[in-house]
Amino acid sequence: MHPAISVSHLEKTYAGGFRALKDVSLSIEHGEIFALLGPNGAGKTTLINIVCGIVNASGGEVRVDGHDIRRDFRKTRSLIGLVPQELATDTFESVLATVRFSRGLFGKPRDDAHVEKVLRSLTLWEKRDARIMTLSGGMKRRVLIAKALAHEPRILFLDEPTAGVDVELRKDMWQIVRALKETGVTVILTTHYIEEAEQMADRVGVINHGQIVLVQEKRRLMRELGKRELRVHLQEPLDAVPDSLAQHALQLAADGQELVYTYDTQAERTGITSLLADLGTAGVRFNDLTTRESSLEEIFVDLVRKKAV
């Protein structure tokens, strides 16, 4: 079985000379939720736009379900739905008309039952006759999602779908994404809300300066690159970390009330036992211990910083 999306040695240099993608290779499997993370200008939208046919690649190859996006563009594009980053809508059209238009444009016969189902799932049904220009930003975002789902795509791109939308829509949207995944739809999302990727994604890809930094199964990424933090809550505040504890690279926090020890979860020895022993020897008394795991956001920031150095 072919991957849902296969990108090989993809290059993109814009007319002005800016090299947006540098030898990008990536494979996305059917039915997975793939989060593409990266700072602004990293190349996320360029990559999505090339796969969808909006931007021409300068080199390399992209296949969707085994079909070349240039030679078999009808097949590949009919499989894809795209929710763009920008709120680009047909302002003078009604919600129902614009969603029906999208379905027809992607080669599907009129199906009022499906359109109604999509609009209801996005709580847009009551607004179906409203002109898009009268809707709020959040409702317009829902319209874009409805348009992308109108032709029942097997692959859905969500480019910053929750940027500037309220909590309610985010919840609704993630509910829809979960429901789509259950029906086998592949979802590729970019988001600045990394906690969303942490909750939703099966795999994570990090792109920076037009290059894929890593692609990893999310749990494994968090396990391998994640660090744990041990916080030692002191009985008496300290002005400085005692010299005898220097080997543990401790940090003082909470106005000297806490010592923070960072350790690698994958290391053979975490160093906690010796730390606790050294604390006793140094006469540092504590009344509590807590541990915390790195978030995906911290891992992401760490990765991007490392690449930048």
Added chain:
Amino acid sequence: MNLYAVRAIYAFEMARTGRTLFQSIVSPVISTSLYFIVFGAAIGSRITEIDGVSYGSFIVPGLIMLSLLTESVSNASFGIYFPRFSGTIYELLSAPVSWVEVLLGYVGAAATKSIILGSIILATANLFVDVQVAHPLWMLMFLVLTAVSFSLFGFILGVWADGWEKLQIVPMLIITPLTFLGGSFYSIDMLPPFWQTVTLFNPVVYLVSGFRWSFYENADVSVAVSFGMTVVFLLACLFFIRWIFASGYRLRS
């Protein structure tokens, strides 16, 4: 062929006409009526007949051509420019449609609107003057060919323009003057020999001449030449649009 897409684009564009009925249909009809009053009544009282046709009747094909050209260009250019301006073009570019389907939708709708408008102007003209159509099929063919050709030209303009000003400049500074100087309101035989030769470089002369021949069997240039020039212009536009889609010019970065 993605016929659902052709229908969707065509219906979308025609619905836009419905929303802007006054601008699309009523406004040109009012303008045409004013032309009849000014040219037909004021000038027509001094120029009684041209080639055996009353001046009022003589200008009818030219007036229809004037509206047909300007409306075809403006409808088609706006149709493709607005999605580029608003950003909704992403959907068209990511849809499973070829350049042929895009053209059938956008240019088909623009040409349909122009043909409807031309027919309304013809009906309006009948209220003012006596209009004879000697060759109805040829008249219809020139009407359709011109509407399609200039809708294709308008589509090119809509892709080329990177601002509202450029979108307006071509119809205002090129199409309208060429139409006025293309024998819409006079026979080019009325010009001095030098200007007659210069006028032959104006493509609109061939459209107006052929169209007028289908009404009154009077033509400034041969009908075959008129027909040939129209087809050449149509094919040139088609090839250029094919290149636009192949290269992604101003559509795909």
